[in-house]
Amino acid sequence: MDQIMSESSILHLQRAIQCKTISNKDRSLMDFSEFEKFIENIRTDFPTIFASGQIERFVGYSLLIKLPGKSDLPPIGLMGHFDVVPVREENWVEPPFSGVIRDGYVYGRGTLDMKGHVISMLEAVESLLSDGFEFERDVYIMLGHNEETGSILPDSGATAIRDHLKQQGVYFSMVVDEGGALIDGKSLGIDGTVALIGVGEKGYLDIELTASQSGGHASMPPRKSAMAQIFEAAVSLEKNKFPSDFNDATNAMFDALIPQMKQPLKFLFSHRQLFKPLLLKVMTDQPDTAAVLRTTCVATMASGSFAPNVLAQKATVVCNVRIIPGESVESVRNRVQTMIGSEIEVKLHNGTEPTDISPSNIREFEIIQETTREYYPHFKAIAPYLMVAATDSRVYHGMAKGVYRIAPFEISKEDMKTVHADNERVLIENYLKGIEFFKSLIRKRL
Ligand SMILES: [Zn+2]
Incomplete structure (x- = not known):
């Protein structure tokens, strides 16, 4: 220029x-x-x-x-x-x-x-x-x-x-x-920068959980307060994580990265069905890799009564959920309701389904790969990924x-x-x- x-x-x-x-x-x-x-x-x-x-x-x-x-x-x-x-x-x-x-x-x-x-x-x-x-x-x-x-x-x-x-x-x-994202390939057994091209996105959902009671004075509390009920529900949702698995986007990513990986990761990822329990365990220990392998659910907001000496008639917790492709707003709701029981009311807000995964084996994707390689020849690999x-x-x-x-x-x-x-x-x-x-x-x- x-x-x-x-x-x-x-x-x-x-x-x-x-x-x-x-x-x-x-x-x-x-x-x-x-x-x-x-x-x-x-x-x-x-x-x-x-x-x-x-x-x-x-x-x-x-x-x-x-x-x-x-x-x-x-x-x-x-x-x-x-x-x-x-x-x-x-x-x-x-x-x-x-x-x-x-x-x-x-x-x-x-x-x-x-x-x-x-x-x-x-x-x-x-x-x-x-x-x-x-x-x-x-x-x-x-x-x-x-x-x-x-x-x-x-x-x-x-x-x-x-x-x-x-x-x-x-x-x-x-x-x-x-x-698109640039990451250090080290944790994937690659020496150098890996360029990632987003081929899909997780879904989104806010879940409002409410426990209701008749209320009353805090000097004579019931066996379990509405607040305790709702916190138990929130804790149980965070503890019992959604199941993790490889999906179309992560599989496409591994396939693109394997040629550049060093041993032993190259071997493990080449046979990832066989080593799945081990790989999933290691990857879900890290928040960033866990997020591309499963639906995540985290409590973000809570509310109770309006005064320190008043029992909450309504106790509410909001959880923010990011839905993995393969699951849906409906399947998330079902799992949540089953886990916390029917006494807690579940309301859904801002639900958006995960997208499908765009293919990475077509000319359109290759063009982006080729152009990236042309201008950034020092990148060690260019792979598809799931955006969270x-x-x-x-x-x-x-x-x-x-x-x-x-x-x-x-x-x-x-x-x-x-x-x-x-x-x-x-x-x-x-x-x-x-x-x-x-x-x-x-x-x-x-
Ligand atoms: Zn932007």
Whole structure:
């Protein structure tokens, strides 16, 4: 990339960061003029995209840009969101919405999650278009404005765009979103960095457990209080973990990693059905690996009476559940109810099923692998994985041959910690490489 191109690409990112597009579940607290400013900025900065694309807005600020291709082959979808999470400004070394350059980094909320990703993607498309590159397939760019508060809310921009495309009968070759990860391969017997591409997501559920009693004075308590009843239920749910097992996503991950593994792990994972009890025992001892092998359930909130000397008439505990593919909201409810008995009332909130697992043996996945290898040849392996967090891309499962969550930038462990935290920043060198990454990825599929 030449000097002038790089400079304008950096400027475009800085301008994007300078829009305070902060998400809030309470929409009345969102400053939509900042979202309008962001849209105006990208309209100015990416004139070819906006001139050649069909632009539609959903739920006010989410954008769908369709760039027509020459053929009617299944299109590709490039996803992103331009809302960000709030900041604690006093902890930042540079103002979080300044986009200031410092020590080779652009600082600012959203540089990693995920305006950096979005702008690098737009830079790539703009550059291909202005070079006269003709897309073979239609390209859809889907930019959500309220991802950080989840696709389950009724006014989710991503869901509105999906519904519209579904109605039009669109079926994608591939949909690409954020969510790839880089991990140290050591615990898997691999010396070096492993790049992970998300092929599915766990489901989500909040379970409210309530024990009811007639109440009364705390000086003459019953044999067991409502609070004790509800705590017993919560403790029993945490103690009796959901069963763990390998699933399609973990199996695909191990298959991709085995060639790079050292002994004895290579042998154990190659015969993982045989060594399953041992492997599951070791892997479920660690919270991060346990999370991809089973449904997790953890108590997060509790409430009782309003005064220290009053018995609770209603005692409540809320557990947060992340559902593994293969299980469902219904199967989780059944297990929970059986375990805690019928005296405790079970209410479900925000239930979302786990996604299916996108295949990792098709050309679409290989293209991402190849592009990653091309730009990051020092990565020891590139493998599919199950995401334990939720992204907007989950709404496209069932509407694409593959839905993949990628990381266009190489991000150090240290910098990764700044996501949703203080001093979020992207290394300029990596951001610029991300643009080339997207150009190569798009060329391969088109
Ligand atoms: Zn994000």
